[in-house]
Amino acid sequence: MNILVCIKQVPDTTEIKIDPVKHTLIREGVPSIVNPFDACALELAVRLKEKEGGKVTVISMGPAQAKNALKECLSVGADQAFLVTDRAFGGSDTLATSYILSKAIKAVEAKTNESMDVIFCGKQAIDGDTAQVGPEIAEHMDLPHVTLATGVEMTEGKLRVQRDTDEGHDVVEVSLPALVTVTKTPFDPRYPSIKSKMAANRAVITEITNSDPDMETKPEYLGLNGSPTKVKKTFTPDQSKNGVILKEETGAEAAVKLAAMLSDAKII
Amino acid sequence: MSEFTNKNIWVFIETDQGKAKSVGLELLNPGRMLAEKSGEKLVAVVLGKDNGEAISQVRQFGPDEIISVEGAEYETYSFDAYTYAMTVLVEKYSPSAILIGATNNGRDFGPRLSCRLKTGLTADCTSLDYDEESKNVAWTRPAFGGNLMAVIMCPNTRPQIGTVRPGVFKKLPVEGAGEASVIKEAITVPADNIRTKLIESIREAAAGVLNLEDAEIIVSGGRGMGGPENFKILEDLAEVLKGAVGASRAAVDAGWIGHAHQVGQTGKTVGPKLYIACGISGAIQHLAGMSGSDCIVAINKDPEAPIFKAADYGIVGNLFEVLPVLTEEIKKLKA
Numbered sequence: 001m002n003i004l005v006c007i008k009q010v011p012d013t014t015e016i017k018i019d020p021v022k023h024t025l026i027r028e029g030v031p032s033i034v035n036p037f038d039a040c041a042l043e044l045a046v047r048l049k050e051k052e053g054g055k056v057t058v059i060s061m062g063p064a065q066a067k068n069a070l071k072e073c074l075s076v077g078a079d080q081a082f083l084v085t086d087r088a089f090g091g092s093d094t095l096a097t098s099y100i101l102s103k104a105i106k107a108v109e110a111k112t113n114e115s116m117d118v119i120f121c122g123k124q125a126i127d128g129d130t131a132q133v134g135p136e137i138a139e140h141m142d143l144p145h146v147t148l149a150t151g152v153e154m155t156e157g158k159l160r161v162q163r164d165t166d167e168g169h170d171v172v173e174v175s176l177p178a179l180v181t182v183t184k185t186p187f188d189p190r191y192p193s194i195k196s197k198m199a200a201n202r203a204v205i206t207e208i209t210n211s212d213p214d215m216e217t218k219p220e221y222l223g224l225n226g227s228p229t230k231v232k233k234t235f236t237p238d239q240s241k242n243g244v245i246l247k248e249e250t251g252a253e254a255a256v257k258l259a260a261m262l263s264d265a266k267i268i
Numbered sequence: 269m270s271e272f273t274n275k276n277i278w279v280f281i282e283t284d285q286g287k288a289k290s291v292g293l294e295l296l297n298p299g300r301m302l303a304e305k306s307g308e309k310l311v312a313v314v315l316g317k318d319n320g321e322a323i324s325q326v327r328q329f330g331p332d333e334i335i336s337v338e339g340a341e342y343e344t345y346s347f348d349a350y351t352y353a354m355t356v357l358v359e360k361y362s363p364s365a366i367l368i369g370a371t372n373n374g375r376d377f378g379p380r381l382s383c384r385l386k387t388g389l390t391a392d393c394t395s396l397d398y399d400e401e402s403k404n405v406a407w408t409r410p411a412f413g414g415n416l417m418a419v420i421m422c423p424n425t426r427p428q429i430g431t432v433r434p435g436v437f438k439k440l441p442v443e444g445a446g447e448a449s450v451i452k453e454a455i456t457v458p459a460d461n462i463r464t465k466l467i468e469s470i471r472e473a474a475a476g477v478l479n480l481e482d483a484e485i486i487v488s489g490g491r492g493m494g495g496p497e498n499f500k501i502l503e504d505l506a507e508v509l510k511g512a513v514g515a516s517r518a519a520v521d522a523g524w525i526g527h528a529h530q531v532g533q534t535g536k537t538v539g540p541k542l543y544i545a546c547g548i549s550g551a552i553q554h555l556a557g558m559s560g561s562d563c564i565v566a567i568n569k570d571p572e573a574p575i576f577k578a579a580d581y582g583i584v585g586n587l588f589e590v591l592p593v594l595t596e597e598i599k600k601l602k603a
Contacts, residue, residue, distance in 0.1 A: 013413035014553075025416055094391075095383060127412055129533070130391035132379035135347070139383035144463035145347065147376040160467065166372050167284070168472030173465040228388030228425045232406065234418045237552070243564070245582040247571070251589025258565065258583055258590075259597035267542050267563050268485075268509060268598060 001054030001154075003045045004108065004116045005078065006101055006137070007038040009062055009069035010127045018236050025236075034069045037122025039076075041182035043189040044152060045120045046077030052154055055079045057108060057116075059208075061089060061101055067205045075192035075200035082108055086210040088219070093227035094128075098136030100222060105141070107214035111206075118159060119179040123148055134181035145179040146172050150186060274364040274426040276311050277303045280354070280377075281326055282345075282369055283316035288325045290481065291369030291434035296329040298396045298437050299367055302405060305398035308364060309333060312448075315353060317343035323450060330442025334450045335361075341457045344466050345373040349457040351380045356455050358385060363427045365405050367396075370431035378431045388422030390430040394537075394556075404428065414533045414556030435481050435537040436560060472528070480531065485511030485542045488531055488558070489519055492547020492568060492587060496524040501588070502546060505595045508602065514538065514558075516548045532557035546587045550575025567591070 011030045019026050034042075045056050058073040060066045061084040070081035084104040092100060109115050119138075124131035131147070138145035148164040155173070163170045164183055174180075192200070210217060220226060244261070248254035262268045279299040281292035296312060303310035309332040314322050319336045326334055335357060341349045354377075358366075366381075368374045370392045382389035390407035394417075397406040404421040407430045411418050422428040480486060487506040489499055499513065506513050514536075515529040531538055533553040543561035547568060548554060555578055558564070566579035567587045576582045583590055 011412075013415065014551075016412055016415045018415060018552075025412060093388065094379065095386070095388065098379075098383065129411060129413070131375050132382075132389060132391055135376060135379040136383040139380050145376075145380070146464060148372055164372060165469070166289075168470045170469045171467040173467050174463060178463075228386070229390055229420050229422050232419045232421050234411075234416050236415065237410070237417050237555075237559075240577045241564075241580060243576070243580040243582055245571075245576055245579070245584060247584045251583070251585040251587075252593040254583040254585050255590045255593035256597055258581060259594055259601060261581060262542075262563075262565070262598075263601050265563075268601070 001049065001052045001118070002057070002114045002116050003049055003054060004057045004059065004105060004119045005038070005042045005045045005073070006119065006121045006133070007042065007058055007060045007069060007073060008035045008122075008125045009033070009060065009066040010035045010125050013126045032065065032069070034072050035122050035125045037124060037126070037182060037184070039189040040185045041120040041122045042073055042076065042078060043187070044149070044182050044185060045118070046190075048118070048152060049077070057082070057112070059084055059101070059104055059108060061085070061097060061104065070205050071200045071203060072192070074203050075196045076190050081203065081205045082208050083205050084208045088210045088222050091224035091227065092222065093229045094130050094132040094136055095228055096222055096226035098133045099140055099226065100217065101133065102137045102140035103215055103217050104208055105137070106216070107208050107212060110214040115177070117176045119143070119177070121179065121181045123181045123183040131181070134179060138179035141179075143177055143179050144174050145181070146174055147181040148183045149180045150183060152180060272364065272426045274362045276309045276361070276363045277306065278311045278313050278363040278366045278427070279331070280366060280368045280374070281312050281314040281322060282371060282373060283314065283319065283322045286316060286318055286321050288314070288322040289369060289371060290439070291371060291374070291432070293325060293329050293439045294434065294437040295367045295369060295432055296326070296331055297440040298432070300330060300440070300442070302365060302396065302398050303332070305400070306364065306403065311335060311363065313354070313357065315342045315350060327446050327448055328441050329439065330445035331448050334448050335453055336450055337453050337455050339456060341459070341462065344469065345377070346462050346464050346466070347376055347380045348462045348464065350377050351384055352457050352461070353455045354381050355384055357453060358427060365428040368429065368431045370433045374431050378429060382429045385427070387425040387427060387429060390420040390422070393430045393432045394436050396430070396432065405430070410533065410556050414552045433537050435539050438539070480512050480514055480529065480536050480538055483512035483538070484540050485509045486514045486531070486538055486540045487511055487544045487546065488514035488516065488548060489525070489546050490516035490548030490554075491518040491522070493519060493524065498588070499525055501591045501595070505544070505591055505598070508595055508598050509542070511540070511542070516551070516554050545575050545579070546591065548575055549573045550578055
């Protein structure tokens, strides 16, 4: 089975702080990590490979620094990695990004002379939180997709996917090839061993640029030009309300006072 | 700026067992605002097996027109059937914008549709406006875990599409509504063209747990609860208030309470009349999911906790002293 996982290197958004004066994001010192949902997707992919046999390929679109994230993936079960990188890809929104990744997947298939059976993505990246790139890659490639998977298994040549719904969960069957996006799995991604980490550090990661002969992209679909959505402005949310804060001697006193205030304000 | 002939604001109405999901009805509220500002019509688009009940629900919220597509292939969601039907409708009617509820299915369907139409999609919006100058919808959404808000526009392609987070807008019934005409469109999707098959569907609405999104009062606990055994005092308070119990990510990640209770950027977005945050510091991820509440009460022993900035009423104190007394006091007031 040939399995491909799309991953993204992201800033750890739980570590992001806001500059209290300038109201901008402080990015310095924020660690870069493999997007946690992509790590779950990789774990699911590696488990599927361990059961069904085959190979796991990881790709990432980003700057040269993203090679570190790909190496992390190689240390926890991926077999080969490709970095999709070019200045022409900068400024891409989800439509352009998914277009580029769909072409890059075709390029990987051409280079390795293999066709992918399953493509996994994390359900969303924690920096953009759009959850759009996965289904859009599937649309560009005319593949079926299932989002929000927590588990997969092969049944009679088809993939059965357990999928989170608003009301609980579904089991959805899809024929291959297909694309699956993965949400938080019931198990944690595995840790690397010292040996696997060292091997990953030595690994050579192939770069796929826009001028790669296997990349059949059209310039009008790349970067800012290929992005129908435009960011008009950004701002930090203001949560300040100047409410009534009670600091009484005892918790009981404060509770009595609060109950009276809520009642007077007809809130309860 | 390009000139478009596209007209009308569409709201996609997702159905579940014949009923309109709440978020679709909520979106008729900002949809009406966009329609008024752009001088266009507000159109609700209903997909389902038997849309009679959903249509009568939708009517109360005052769309100018309703487009209804009925068929067995729309009874449960599949991206293939839904994307196909919507693409046919878009090509026939050329709407200027489509609002889709950011449910699990909505966020599965939106990207597939926008990619097929080669247009822009803005995900999980929390506020909408109309930019008079450029005649674009201004979609506002959180990014970086709620640390940053971005205003997005889609100036060069139509329709403009966005998914909008449930619970952000209030359902706004329109007085004297009920006249909207229904256009029935017959669009059939051959079974072979639906590449995903639903094998089983399990509903996990936990017994006795009120749906957080529908609750008028929510009592939530965070890291300060100290352990799962202490959630009883939250349940007691929720019970006298006839409310639901919520939780922060810290409490859910610690395994003290199930994920269905989680409020915040990666959990549910709620907008109850009263939200009582107990032992919750107020990380931006949490605030992103509850700052739309009408009244916020914070109880925390740390006076510097950011939750107090978001609070209408706060108590700096030990929640284990405050909560039992608060529950008793409210019981007396309600008696």
